[in-house]
Amino acid sequence: MSVEQMYQDIIIDHYREKHHSGLRTPFGAEVHHVNPSCGDEVTLRVAVDGDTISDVSYDAEGCAISQAATSVMCDLVIGRDVADSMALFAEFREMMEGQGEVVPDEDRLEDAIAFAGVAQFPARVKCAMLGWSALRDALVRSGVELPRLPDDKE
């Protein structure tokens, strides 16, 4: 696994031009998450309309992996229903924690399969999960009922 393979074009493109970036209103909940080991941080807002995530907006600073992963996540979940978004969360997490052994479903994860290579660098998995963890927390705080996911450690 080379860094060229790790930093795929998709990741660099999302890093350069983050989709859905910037904090917007209205929103149901706002959270602030940090990765204390490197200082990456994200402030993330979520708006839920019925069963659907109607918007995710964020202000984030950090490495290419964390920024691109958050950008890709927003593409995936905005307009999607909450339960299916959390199923995607679980699939993404399974890929990231699989140390490169898990074959991702491209139809489901779309651009997010570009992070499969990052899974081979355990120190960077947290970077890829930062935005996703913030999203999940924001959904909890906005009062929506979340399904229990496979492999939840809590």
Add this chain to the structure above:
Amino acid sequence: MLNPAAIRGDFPILDREVNGHPLVYLDSANTSQKPREVVEAMEAHYLRHNANVARAMHTLGAEATEAFEGARVKIGDFIQARSSDEVIFTKNASEALNLAAYTLGRRLGPGDEVVISVMEHHSNLVPWQLACEASGATLRWFDITEDGRLDLESAQRDGLINERTKVVSLAWVSNVLGTINPIRTVADWAHSVGAVMVVDGSQGVPQRDTDVNALGADLLAFTAHKLCGPTGIGVLWGRYELLAELPPFLGGGEMIEVVRMENSTYAPPPHRFEAGTPPIAQAVGMGAAIDYLNRIGMEEIAAHESDITARILSGLGALPGVHILGPCEVVDRGGAVSFTVDGVHPHDLMQLLDSRGVAVRGGHHCAAPLHRRLRVQSSSRASGYLYTTPEEVNALVEAVAWSYDFFNSRTGRKS
């Protein structure tokens, strides 16, 4: 001049390859590599002389005690302490600073002030926050100037150190900016108001000839793993008269005199501050590290650090998109060179450099308030030591230039 090429033979790890490239280890401010003789001294201790110290009276116990106390003497001599009784063994510099903050904190109360600086490592910041919270004292701090030096002028103007000041605690050398602080000047100022001067020598002691008396410190913390020694041991040196006044820190075996169920009396320094079985093999290793450094010579090591630092500063400084934090010339400047690269986050830079065998640190280097003050979220840091060669600096500079292209130009990225 010291010859790093000859010295490298003593450090087997430096022959390693990382990701198909020769290792270029530029993270010595984080932890230094260890010469073979340090590892062998610890091995010989464990395999031939191992026993507990002080409380074991048999032959092995005597040998272990002699080795342990012998290391204390070497360390005292290394920093020109008046007596080895002024050398307290701790687990690392952080514990040494906690010892200082806790014991001095017991004498603090509302209205008292503790002065640190905005460039402190968290280890010389959080313990003082805790001491102030517990005692009701107020924490104040030196700011820095635009070029990353301690802002003495604004401190003077604001009366930062005054009759309420009880403790001043500063890094001798910044682990981020590389700045060498004017400890003597600040110590004289602190002493003129009756305050105690604490110095975090974590980055200074490994690279510079240390004379605690000339420095002006009352307490000095440092850590073995940054000076070719093992992890698990650090030192708090203190002026004996001050140590004798301070209350215990941790309670337990070895730190006592007479123990009754109702109360106890405590051993004199340094043992008063060393509860329980100490890091014995680590002390042996630290002693061996100091023998090693002495043989090469601290003046030589300091001159070599300046040479390598100048090369890093001019090499990185000439690259497009690279910004150096801290002083850009080697005047009152130690060896940590922190920098940012436009368009490349430190975390990514670290990964790209690592792919070429170059090890640097990326993040806030345990100095988050300093990064906030500098208005950068995080930075990358290169730091050498006595084994660092000019060729390694070239490898760093080339790898940083490559990383900049990798992220900032499509063609560069795709080549």
